[in-house]
Amino acid sequence: MNRYPAWRYVLLGALIILALLYALPNIYGEDPAVQVSARDAGSLKNVADRITQTLTAQQIPYGSIREEGNSILVRFADTTTQLKAQDFLKAALGSDYVIAANLAPKTPQWLQALGAEPMKLGLDLRGGIHFLLSVDMDTMIKEQEAADVRAMAEFLRSHQIRYISLTPTSPGSIQIRFSTDTGLNQAEGQLSQTFPDYQFKTFSNGWLLQGVLTKPALIKLQNTAIEQNMQILRNRVNALGVAEAIVARQGATHISVDLPGIQDTARAKELIGKVATIRMQLVDTQHDPEAAERGVVPFGSQLYSFDERPILLKEAVILQGSSIGNAATILDENGRPAVSIRLNGQGVNQFNRITGENIGKPMAVIYVETKTDSKVVNGKIQTTEHPVERIISVATIQSALGNNFQITGLQSVDYAKNLALLLRSGAYTAPVTFVEERLVGPSLGAANIHKGILSTEIGSLLVIVFMALYYRVFGLIADMALILNIVFIVAVLSLLGATLTLPGIAGIVLTVGMAVDANVLINERIREELRNGTGIQASIHAGYERAFATIVDANVTTLIVAVVLFSLGSGSVQGFAVTLTIGLLMSMVTAIFFTRAVVNLVYGRRSIRKLSIGI
Amino acid sequence: MEFFKTASEIPFMKQRKMAGIFSAILLLGSLIVLCMNGLNLGLDFTGGTEVEVHFSQPVDVNILREKIVQQGFSEAMLQAYSTTEVNVRVAPHKEITPSELRERILQALPGGTIDQMNYIGPQVGQTLMSNGILAILVSLIGTMIYIALRFEYRFAVSAAIALIHDPLLILGIFSLFHLEFNLIVLAAVLTVIGYSLNDTIVVYDRVRENFRKQRKRTALEVMDLSINQTLSRTIMTSGLTLLVVIALFIWGGAMIHNFALALMIGIVVGTYSSIYVAGSLAIAFGLTRKSLLPDKRPIEDALP
Numbered sequence: 027m028n029r030y031p032a033w034r035y036v037l038l039g040a041l042i043i044l045a046l047l048y049a050l051p052n053i054y055g056e057d058p059a060v061q062v063s064a065r066d067a068g069s070l071k072n073v074a075d076r077i078t079q080t081l082t083a084q085q086i087p088y089g090s091i092r093e094e095g096n097s098i099l100v101r102f103a104d105t106t107t108q109l110k111a112q113d114f115l116k117a118a119l120g121s122d123y124v125i126a127a128n129l130a131p132k133t134p135q136w137l138q139a140l141g142a143e144p145m146k147l148g149l150d151l152r153g154g155i156h157f158l159l160s161v162d163m164d165t166m167i168k169e170q171e172a173a174d175v176r177a178m179a180e181f182l183r184s185h186q187i188r189y190i191s192l193t194p195t196s197p198g199s200i201q202i203r204f205s206t207d208t209g210l211n212q213a214e215g216q217l218s219q220t221f222p223d224y225q226f227k228t229f230s231n232g233w234l235l236q237g238v239l240t241k242p243a244l245i246k247l248q249n250t251a252i253e254q255n256m257q258i259l260r261n262r263v264n265a266l267g268v269a270e271a272i273v274a275r276q277g278a279t280h281i282s283v284d285l286p287g288i289q290d291t292a293r294a295k296e297l298i299g300k301v302a303t304i305r306m307q308l309v310d311t312q313h314d315p316e317a318a319e320r321g322v323v324p325f326g327s328q329l330y331s332f333d334e335r336p337i338l339l340k341e342a343v344i345l346q347g348s349s350i351g352n353a354a355t356i357l358d359e360n361g362r363p364a365v366s367i368r369l370n371g372q373g374v375n376q377f378n379r380i381t382g383e384n385i386g387k388p389m390a391v392i393y394v395e396t397k398t399d400s401k402v403v404n405g406k407i408q409t410t411e412h413p414v415e416r417i418i419s420v421a422t423i424q425s426a427l428g429n430n431f432q433i434t435g436l437q438s439v440d441y442a443k444n445l446a447l448l449l450r451s452g453a454y455t456a457p458v459t460f461v462e463e464r465l466v467g468p469s470l471g472a473a474n475i476h477k478g479i480l481s482t483e484i485g486s487l488l489v490i491v492f493m494a495l496y497y498r499v500f501g502l503i504a505d506m507a508l509i510l511n512i513v514f515i516v517a518v519l520s521l522l523g524a525t526l527t528l529p530g531i532a533g534i535v536l537t538v539g540m541a542v543d544a545n546v547l548i549n550e551r552i553r554e555e556l557r558n559g560t561g562i563q564a565s566i567h568a569g570y571e572r573a574f575a576t577i578v579d580a581n582v583t584t585l586i587v588a589v590v591l592f593s594l595g596s597g598s599v600q601g602f603a604v605t606l607t608i609g610l611l612m613s614m615v616t617a618i619f620f621t622r623a624v625v626n627l628v629y630g631r632r633s634i635r636k637l638s639i640g641i
Numbered sequence: 642m643e644f645f646k647t648a649s650e651i652p653f654m655k656q657r658k659m660a661g662i663f664s665a666i667l668l669l670g671s672l673i674v675l676c677m678n679g680l681n682l683g684l685d686f687t688g689g690t691e692v693e694v695h696f697s698q699p700v701d702v703n704i705l706r707e708k709i710v711q712q713g714f715s716e717a718m719l720q721a722y723s724t725t726e727v728n729v730r731v732a733p734h735k736e737i738t739p740s741e742l743r744e745r746i747l748q749a750l751p752g753g754t755i756d757q758m759n760y761i762g763p764q765v766g767q768t769l770m771s772n773g774i775l776a777i778l779v780s781l782i783g784t785m786i787y788i789a790l791r792f793e794y795r796f797a798v799s800a801a802i803a804l805i806h807d808p809l810l811i812l813g814i815f816s817l818f819h820l821e822f823n824l825i826v827l828a829a830v831l832t833v834i835g836y837s838l839n840d841t842i843v844v845y846d847r848v849r850e851n852f853r854k855q856r857k858r859t860a861l862e863v864m865d866l867s868i869n870q871t872l873s874r875t876i877m878t879s880g881l882t883l884l885v886v887i888a889l890f891i892w893g894g895a896m897i898h899n900f901a902l903a904l905m906i907g908i909v910v911g912t913y914s915s916i917y918v919a920g921s922l923a924i925a926f927g928l929t930r931k932s933l934l935p936d937k938r939p940i941e942d943a944l945p
Contacts, residue, residue, distance in 0.1 A: 150896065158762075158765060160762075160764070160765075291740075291743075291758070295740065460760075460762070461761075461762035461764060461765045462759075462760065462761050462762055462765050463758075463759070463760035463761075464757075464758070464759045464760070465755065465757065465758035465759070466756070466757050467754065467755050467756045467757060469695075469754075469756065470693075470756040470757055473894065474894055474896060477892060477893055477894035478893065478894075480892045481888045481889045481891070481892035481893040484888040484891075484892055485884065485885030485886075485888035485889060486885070488884045488885065488888060489881050489884060489885060492880075492881060492884065493881070496877070528893075528894070528896055528897060529825055529828065529897060529900065532889055532893065532897050532900060532901070535885050535886075535888065535889050535893075536832065536882070536885065536886070536889075536904070538885055539878075539881050539882030539883075539884070539885040539886065540836065540839075540878075540882060542878070542881050543839065543878040543881075543882075546874050546877045546878050546881070547843065547874055547878075550871075550873055550874040550877070553643075554870065572850075575846065576842070576843055576846045576847075579791055579842045579846060580838070580839040580842045580843055581839075582787055583784045583787060583788075583835050583838040583839065583842065584832070584835035584836060584838075584839065585835075586780065586783045586784050586787060586835065587780045587783075587784070587831050587832060587834055587835030588832075588835070590776050590779050590780045590783065590831065591776065591828055591831050591832070593776070594769075594772055594773065594776050594824075594827075594828075598824070598825060599824055599825065599827075599828045602825070602828050602832075603828075606832070640643065641643055
């Protein structure tokens, strides 16, 4: 009785060694560093020398300069020096390089080779900016719908099905009116085949056909929009020079952006917040824009102004900004600045066809920004978002445009650069707005981490002392399990690449209190068995066996709550839920499996007269 | 060391009327305070802007307040953490953008270094609020289902009712002392729900076991016996968890101060409700041996 086979000890030993290895990098800590990499995969030749020169000239002390992969890492003693160096390096190296401030782990090479890395610290522990962006789905659905309305009209025309009207009603719903039964039925049959994203329903009175965007289609649309916007955000954040930025989806319509180490909210917001979409439309040359400005805008056209003159654009969008793969400034054959645009797949065929049909006619690039206004309605605050549309370029189509084309004849290099940047900055698929913004200063971050560690240490120490006093040897064994539990939590968090937050540390502290519950249950049970006169070995056995189901039951409820907490969404609370969950799961291993192994090692295999369990 | 040298025999079931009255007073008191005072909801739920600034030299809060009022934020709330640390909270503003608002607050606080700055849009606050309420409900229902599956529906219902003590009392105390109720405190409330159930489940587990072993005792006697048998464990665990939470409260810093406080209240109330309320409620709902042991299979089979 009370013996574990050797393989269990081997397994346990292996687990402990692994946990220690992967928890180890956290002890080494991190250096404030500046990471220099070349934009557009350029060369890093001589850059290290230039960095050395700049830092020496400015008398900025630095730790080391080392090339790692395709970037150069310069380490500093503290954050102030690091930020100062970042500013000077930016000025010295120019815009061809991305100069990002980050924290470089001091993990030794041999640990790095094992893939061991320290935990990531949340913004509340290291300072930085957090944004929550809301993606405007309604606008996107309307756009999609408008495109579908045009496609349906074209389809009906080409199949010679006559209809009276074709209009979008509420978002995601289209109504088509026919004059005959046959038209209605024909259209229903053919449209449902060609437009599977819509569910069609006929209303016999008035020969009405209603198409509603199906739920899966809506979700697909939403997911695509969020994913594309996230990709764009990542690109923009990279341009900002933040090394460990985290862009993550939050719920159905929100995206969170964490920029550790950044303190300049305005700059970050300006870059991320260029909430813009790009689209291209044909210029309406058949009507007089001056007349339209004074009177009625012709049907199918929209009135804009460009260079302070009115201009009419045809409503149909011939290319969406999301189709733009890349845009770069070049010089055309006449040596004048131009922008070269590369398209990716989607929408290219249509663009090619339409531009082919309109050679010699002008085409406009429209830049749409979303601005937010708030006002009070009936005592409640209502925020409204309205798009501000601006034509940034009008160019004549010279040929049917394909995957690569150029906008030439631009007035200056700066103008071309700016246009390319706007085009390339990858317009958001759907407009985004800032709904949450948090900034934590670096000193507060440092204070938070210090407080977090201090309270963990004191809390654990109190529990350790008390357990040892109350349960003697069994208490000491439980204490070992407790420490091991913390090591396990740190190792798992490091391995998962999870982010540690102050509430996350609180979760660890709380787990320390809760995890010890398992050992309390076991030890109390053993004591009880001993009091009932059960033999020592049998008492140990019964204690562990009887307590097991109770421990599992008791932990499951906390785990249920932790899962609910995680789904609540906010970063800090999620950090807490993660450490609590990992802590409880690990505590099952350490508090039951590990302590039993030790108890068996100490007390098993031999006859003992008294058990050191505090009675 | 032992809390109870021999097995304790406290007649908990005899005191259940007293406990009932005590609970009723607590719950009613909490509800009344909540209705009268409301909750001091944090920025997470109300939306708005919050700036935390520290100064190198002591500042006069009243002067700062005047300056902020001059900027047009008469409703702003100023709170001094110390002579050099100030927290300013402004409700969501209509005509001005968040960045303008922040600029103006910063102008009113010259010479200060920003420690922390938060802006939460009004819609986000509302979403978090409704999500929070949803989370509490889902947690209650989820844990109830688990208990109903593992034990019996009477246990589940009793545990859930006993459980209502915990969040309600935390809310009551937060309301009474005008403490800020933010997202992290909500997380604490949810954690308490899970934690408090631990104690209840340990008692119920023992009740089930004792019904099998002690065939001659009545349900009331079994309940008393079970609570007494698990008492030293309940006190030990609650005490230890309380110990670490107190450490968090004292040394964890301002950010998790209220979080730790909510946990402290929750652990104390949760322990009380598990001992005094959860058991007697199950009896009141008509718990008998039969409801737990429907057939006469041997004990071992029912264990996982």
